[in-house]
Amino acid sequence: MRSLSSLIHSSRDSNELARSLEAVLESGMVIAVRDSGGRFVQSSRAYGQALGTDEDVRGNIRLEGQRFFSPDGRELPLREHPSHIARTTGEPQRNVLIGVRRAAAEAWFKISYMPVDRGPEGWSTLSIGADITAEWTRMRAAEVDAARGRQLVDLALRVAGRRSTPERIAGALVETIAASLGGTSLYLLIRDQTDLRVIAVRNAFGPRIDATSTSVPLTDEDASRWYSGVTHVNLDVRDTDVYGGKVAMEWMTKPGSLVIVPVPNPAGEAPRAALVASAEAHHAFTTQQIEALEQAAQLISPALDFEAPAAVAA
CATH class of the missing domain: 3.30.450.40 (GAF domain)
Known part of the structure; x- marks a missing residue:
């Protein structure tokens, strides 16, 4: 399966928008595409970098040992994850603050989860946002x-x-x-x-x-x-x-x-x-x-x- 970056790059000559999307990927934006079952289809390199891993997330709903948290520190069960809500309801989840922990790595994202197409198990979704770990850490330290x-x-x-x-x-x-x-x-x-x-x-x-x-x-x-x-x-x-x-x-x-x-x-x-x-x-x-x-x-x-x-x- 080809990566999101290679798919966009291969169409850049025939699609002007592809060149802009390629620049977005290189900017460090966190981008992921999930199918109607919530499984990763593609993701940008920035997602793995924020979690300190180069593992291929495709085909998984989450990485092994991965946990999600709300801004108040409460762990989110899968049913409360904004990507799950967008997938099951078709309602966009915009500008959500969410923390991700796996082993010793912790990252915080401000991210939107957008329904794209309705499929056999729900809605496929596009998530796009930014890694705000450094800013979040400074803010929490000040608090x-x-x-x-x-x-x-x-x-x-x-x-x-x-x-x-x-x-x-x-x-x-x-x-x-x-x-x-x-x-x-x-x-x-x-x-x-x-x-x-x-x-x-x-x-x-x-x-x-x-x-x-x-x-x-x-x-x-x-x-x-x-x-x-x-x-x-x-x-x-x-x-x-x-x-x-x-x-x-x-x-x-x-x-x-x-x-x-x-x-x-x-x-x-x-x-x-x-x-x-x-x-x-x-x-x-x-x-x-x-x-x-x-x-x-x-x-x-x-x-x-x-x-x-x-x-x-x-």
Whole structure:
């Protein structure tokens, strides 16, 4: 079966419109022709490029493992896909925003699905649009940044001008910044001499922390990170990495990513508290999420009300 590009190219000498269509294909427009059963007949190279594949889609309704999403992130079943609606109803679906995911690839399109001819299984359709992945990603990032900013303002309003127990601070974190971390866990750690008291802000995966508040020993490895006062980021946790007195493989649910953000000590001494975010997946935290945790640590620092522990040499 000849490609859409070759079909148009072969008729360019006898059809002036073909030369214009050839230019459209080269412009990077996403174009696909489906038969009355919804199977791809032809598609432009830009469609595969947007999905990071050079596989031939012809004869398939979708590529194996392909999933479709609406702008609000909801996965679309086949019956709600705009191409299916156009094929079964004969009604054009114009300027639709749709996301396509397959394995690690994700693309977003603004695309129209136009019925062409009625066939034995429905309408054959022509879809034409543009890959807007870069623009969509920037827009979503701006929205996330704005939401995170509102959460930090909310946290500041909750803790400003008052002293609160670590448990109350944890409650304020639950209702604000924790939401920006997605399906990850967040803990508030309080240093008490040689132990760390762990308060679970949100325990998103597995019983790694069995109670709302518990204690773990402050090991040499933990202490070196703790007293540095610098954010510790490990987005690829190995089984042999030591945290909380255990190697990672000893935890009931091993974290793949870990971020430890010391809460500054207003007295200028070693930090007495830290925010710890963890996730099962590797590379789970973005730079923006880590920055938000650091900003949250700055905000809660003057509000934490607990008796200062005895000085411990770094």
